Amino acid sequence: MDATLPRQTRLRALRTDYFSTRLDTLVTLGFGLLAAWVLWSLFDWGVLHAVWSAENREACGHGAEGACWAVIDARWRLILFGLYPFEEQWRSALACAVIVLTGGASCAPWFWTARRLAALWVAGFVTFYVLMRGGVFGLTEVSEQNWGGLSLTIFIFASVTLLGMPLAIVFALLRRSQLPWIARTMGVIIDAIRSLPLLSIMFTFAIVLPFVLPGWMIGDKLHRVIAGYALFFACYQAEIIRGGIQSLPGGQEEAAQALGLGYWHRIGHIILPQAFRNALPATINQLVITFKETSLVVIIGFFEILASGNAAYGNSEWNFAHVEVYAFVGLIYFVFVFALSRYGAYLERRMAVAER
């Protein structure tokens, strides 16, 4: 084959796609220039004229032409670790790494049995909690009240998902119960919780619940908020799972029944594995939302990563540098959420093999 052919074709494709009429040319040039200007301005601000080191802080401030990354250099530990004791912050960093590694390991197909996945996450989560909380193995105890920053965000997200997902499965199955009064009661509960704003649920669990619960049930404020959030998550996720179950052809359940499989075997081996496949895009969507909405815990006085960011520029020394701090926090959110969506896309591609 002629080696120059593809290049010519590409050139022609470029011409037909972007320059085929006078209007196309105009639009292409106009938006091209706009994009170039935006990118250049960002580059100029963020890199060329930026101040990188906290020692050159004087160069920042009003009238400075570039970004003041010095604020990150000076305050990154506050942003990442919040109020966690300074000399113990390596634990918080290690704990985050453990959860990230656990998440990475769950991508490996070897872990894709219910038992292995559960064991992996319980191990990862317990390690995280021991590292953060301390009080054993010679680690100083750090109560939840002093947790903050990225590790708090991850802790809330991971616990909400780990508690909420099994709860969601139970809700979805109850919602599909053959006994109408169970199915209907569950439906009403789900609808009721879904119609409340997350903020009010968190507030109720954090502030109101201690007045009505017996003393031994009250527990830590953070744990109560997580319980409330998990309940909220479970109601949404239950409907997602139910949708996945309903999209299965009825013959699947009948075939399993005809083979003599009992209810739990049918659910565990036939129904749920397929339902989760069908519900995967919606589930990833729900996880992304859940990760970002962890920032709402600030209203009951916890400094997750966004609130820690606010605190990082919230003094007279750095109060001009909010854009830089938000850009940094935004980047961290982006890394996690983008990784989640890529993971979802990877799962979809892999499972497509089993479809048709």
Add this chain to the structure above:
Amino acid sequence: MPISQTAVRISQMDKYYGTFHALKGINLEVAKGEKIVVCGPSGSGKSTLIRCINRLEEHQSGTITVLGTELDDNLDNIDEIRRETGMVFQHFNLFPHMTILENCILAPKLVRKQSRAEAEEVAMEYLTRVKIPEQADKYPGQLSGGQQQRVAIARALCMKPEIMLFDEPTSALDPEMISEVLDVMVGLAQDGMTMICVTHEMGFARQVADRVIFMADGEIVEEAAPETFFTTPKHERTQAFLGQILGH
């Protein structure tokens, strides 16, 4: 006839969907090793009848006794009957998220508590018998309809059932694939399996059936050995039906 020789005994069985009377006073007795073909026009209740035998449908009155166990509200009885009764569906209903081999070993492992190795050995034996051992590691979606239906038969056989129920096993197949499935069914019949088949394959009925049952409007209209059934049908609805399906 002693109990041990009877595979299925249905007496005065009625089935309703809401107010619709789907099966009316059905009486049927199937001996072990007997091959029954059930035919009839669409909506005559033939699928419903065999789906009652393993309780995919619930009957409202009368009794169904399968291998000496009566089908009632006792879930243990239902499970026991389902373990001993294999079923093949019109639309195959293979589990699409599992390979062919996994489809075949799932129930023996979970229900019969066989070890993986044991179940795989049995599965490969039956897959060889339906002539597709080389497809064991593929997914159902990668197979043709005829191949999928043969897997479905193998999957049911892996449970070593006493009775096999076939619910229009060739109706969803392209014409050129029908014979490969029928061949497997004929082989099974020759091995002495008790079979109850809802099918319109009259060639198959002639070849293997001990009795042909004709249903219409939820009732058993006529019941006869195939040679009698095809040559001298008594009831006029049977004659009309046979005229339609054999006429062209």
